[in-house]
Amino acid sequence: MAETALTALVTGASRGIGRAAAIHLASLGYTVGINYAGHKEEAESVCREIERQGGASVLMQGDVSCSSDVARIYQSVKEQWGHIDVLVNNAGITRDALLIRMKEEDWNTVIRTNLTGAFLMLQGASVLMMKQRHGCIVNITSVVGLTGNVGQVNYAAAKAGLIGMTKTAAKELAGRGIRVNAVAPGFIQTSMTQAIPDKIREGMISSIPMKHMGTPENVADAVCFLVSEQASYITGQVLQVDGGMVM
Numbered sequence: 001m002a003e004t005a006l007t008a009l010v011t012g013a014s015r016g017i018g019r020a021a022a023i024h025l026a027s028l029g030y031t032v033g034i035n036y037a038g039h040k041e042e043a044e045s046v047c048r049e050i051e052r053q054g055g056a057s058v059l060m061q062g063d064v065s066c067s068s069d070v071a072r073i074y075q076s077v078k079e080q081w082g083h084i085d086v087l088v089n090n091a092g093i094t095r096d097a098l099l100i101r102m103k104e105e106d107w108n109t110v111i112r113t114n115l116t117g118a119f120l121m122l123q124g125a126s127v128l129m130m131k132q133r134h135g136c137i138v139n140i141t142s143v144v145g146l147t148g149n150v151g152q153v154n155y156a157a158a159k160a161g162l163i164g165m166t167k168t169a170a171k172e173l174a175g176r177g178i179r180v181n182a183v184a185p186g187f188i189q190t191s192m193t194q195a196i197p198d199k200i201r202e203g204m205i206s207s208i209p210m211k212h213m214g215t216p217e218n219v220a221d222a223v224c225f226l227v228s229e230q231a232s233y234i235t236g237q238v239l240q241v242d243g244g245m246v247m
């Protein structure tokens with residue numbers, strides 16, 4: 001098997017931030033694994049866009065919260081690429097409700113996808129990267145993991161957990177040449193934030209010093225910086241991309 005040059009796996013790459021990160025990494029010469037759980041057509045359109053721009057990608061379907069799916073994804077990484085340079089742990093969902101109304105199922109679903117899923121993907125990548133003695137991992141957390149947020153006890157707990165996971169993994173893996181960082185987006189224009197009612201959206205935007213939402217590309221730029229040579233002495237950090245929303 002001929003080894004692919006530079007490889008990056010992006011979870012939840014069928015739309016939003018993951019899509020932008022995948023397209024951006026492909027433009028830098030990475031062959032990108034486009035992971036998604038359910039929306040195959042959207043994921044295929046990301047592959048087509050990468051191809052249109054002259055890049056290379058591979059669909060890697062799988063639910064990150066399911067350990068057998070994660071094992072299958074890394075089996076295909078090993079078979080198709082032989083190594084992995086970058087993991088972007090981006091897949092995430094919301095199931096919002098006030099604390100006293102939150103159903104245990106919604107708590108579990110968000111923790112399983114946003115935190116356990118990221119852990120399973122991180123663990124799988126670490127095994128390969130430790131053998132290679134190099135690699136970069138970027139976990140997409142959120143500013144609400146730093147501040148908390150009304151109606152998001154499950155989501156904020158998962159995102160805070162990702163920060164602890166990032167710092168721990170950074171300490172454990174630094175000696176093997178692996179850097180682990182997190183990006184904490186603020187309020188970004190994606191399908192996740194589209195459902196927010198206009199009035200609440202306006203209130204949130206007015207609380208941002210830069211007075212506008214961020215784009216998925218703003219977050220992708222931060223991911224690409226953290227995996228670049230320019231960030232070669234940066235590990236265990238949380239880089240906020242939030243227009244000054246939290247400081």
Ligand code: NAP
Nearest residue numbers: 012014016017036037038039063064091092142188190192
């Ligand atoms: P989005 O538009 O809803 O996209 C979410 C992506 O995750 C989709 O590609 C979805 O793919 C995938 N996904 C969901 N569950 C999955 C699973 N179990 N296994 C694999 N893939 C799964 O969300 P986004 O706004 O781009 O958010 C991306 C990340 O940024 C999330 O972790 C989110 O928490 C974080 N973030 C977003 C914002 C924001 O303002 N948008 C702010 C802070 C942090 P399928 O639907 O095809 O499964």
